[in-house]
Amino acid sequence: MSRIGNRVLNIPAGVTVKIDNNTVTVKGNKGELSFEVTPNIVIAIEEDKITITRTKEDKKTREMHGTTNALIANMIKGVSEGFSKGLEIIGVGYRFNVKPKVLTINAGYSHPVNLDIPSSVTVNGISNTEIVIEGIDKCQVGEFAANVRKVRPPEPYKGKGIRYKDEHVRRKEGKKDK
Numbered sequence: 341m342s343r344i345g346n347r348v349l350n351i352p353a354g355v356t357v358k359i360d361n362n363t364v365t366v367k368g369n370k371g372e373l374s375f376e377v378t379p380n381i382v383i384a385i386e387e388d389k390i391t392i393t394r395t396k397e398d399k400k401t402r403e404m405h406g407t408t409n410a411l412i413a414n415m416i417k418g419v420s421e422g423f424s425k426g427l428e429i430i431g432v433g434y435r436f437n438v439k440p441k442v443l444t445i446n447a448g449y450s451h452p453v454n455l456d457i458p459s460s461v462t463v464n465g466i467s468n469t470e471i472v473i474e475g476i477d478k479c480q481v482g483e484f485a486a487n488v489r490k491v492r493p494p495e496p497y498k499g500k501g502i503r504y505k506d507e508h509v510r511r512k513e514g515k516k517d518k
Contacts, residue, residue, distance in 0.1 A: 343406075344405075344406035344409050344410055345392055345394070345405030345406040345408070345409045346392075346409075347409055347413075348389050348390070348391055349389065349390040349391075349392075349409065349412060349413055349416065350388060350389060350390075351385075351388045351389070351390065351416065352416070352420050354368060354369055354420065355367065355368045355416055355419060355420050356368075357385055357390060357412075357416070359383055359385065362376055362377045362378075362379060363375070363376050363377070364376075364377055364383060364412060364415070366412070366415040366416055366418075366419050367419060368416075368418075368419025368420045368476075369419070369420070370418070370419050370420065370421075370422050370476050371418075371419055371476045372419065373415045373418060373419060373476060373477060375408075375411055375412065375415060377408055378400075378401065378404045378408070380394055380395050380396045380398075380400075380401040380404070381393075381394055381395075381401070381404055381405060381408050382394070382395060383408075383412075390412065392405065392408055392409045392412070393405075414478045417478075418475075418476035418477055418478060419476055422474055422475065422476055423474070423475060423476070423477075423478045423481045423482075424472055424473065424474040424475075424481070425472070425473045425481055425482065425485040425504065425505075426470065426471070426472050426473075426504065426505030426506075427470070427471050427472075427473065427485060427488055427489065427502055427503070427504060427505065428469055428470045428502070428503060428504075428505060429445070429447065429469050429470075429492075429501070429502045429503075430469070430494070430499060430500055430501065430503070431447070431448060431492075431498075431500035431501065433446060433448065434446060434447050434448060434469070434492070434500070434502075435468040435469060436465055436468060436469065436470075436471050437452075437465075437468075438463050438464070438465040438471060441456060441457055442454050442455070442456060442457065443455045443457055443463055443471070443488065445488070445491050445492075445502075447491055447492035447501070447502065448492065448500070449492075453491050455484075455487065455488060455491070457484070458480060458484060460475050460476070460477055460480050461473055461474070461475040461480055461481060461484050462474050462475065470505075471488075473485050473488070485504070488502060489502045489503065489504065494507070494509040496509065496510060496511055496512040497511070497512055497514055499511060
């Protein structure tokens, strides 16, 4: 029995949820998101509450029950509040440079690394060493943040590299003299 799938979702003020066939569309003040639901999942909207039930008890339907609930909850939060991920870069000469469509990263390579910023995501530079990635789609914000971090992941000896704001990097002890 899915505890996440049985969770009742509240629709905040200013957010509208529509269901057409198997497509759920959520509109809010930040934008609009849609998601196609598996045919064995039934979504019911009563006043300001969404309930999600399943019609079959096979493995795939049970898996999608909780996943559908979590995705719709993330869509509601995204169009009302939005999602953000903070990244920082640590190292001598390491820096971010944010341009309108391109994020340039100097991370100790012989060349700068240019990443195209997706249209659904905005990147704000707080300083040369800190950026904040914001958007309404949790998956796209997280994926772009992971791609930026992948350019130079933090290393355990000196701690240099790109890390999330709340990430703790376990430090290792280096070689010792005898």
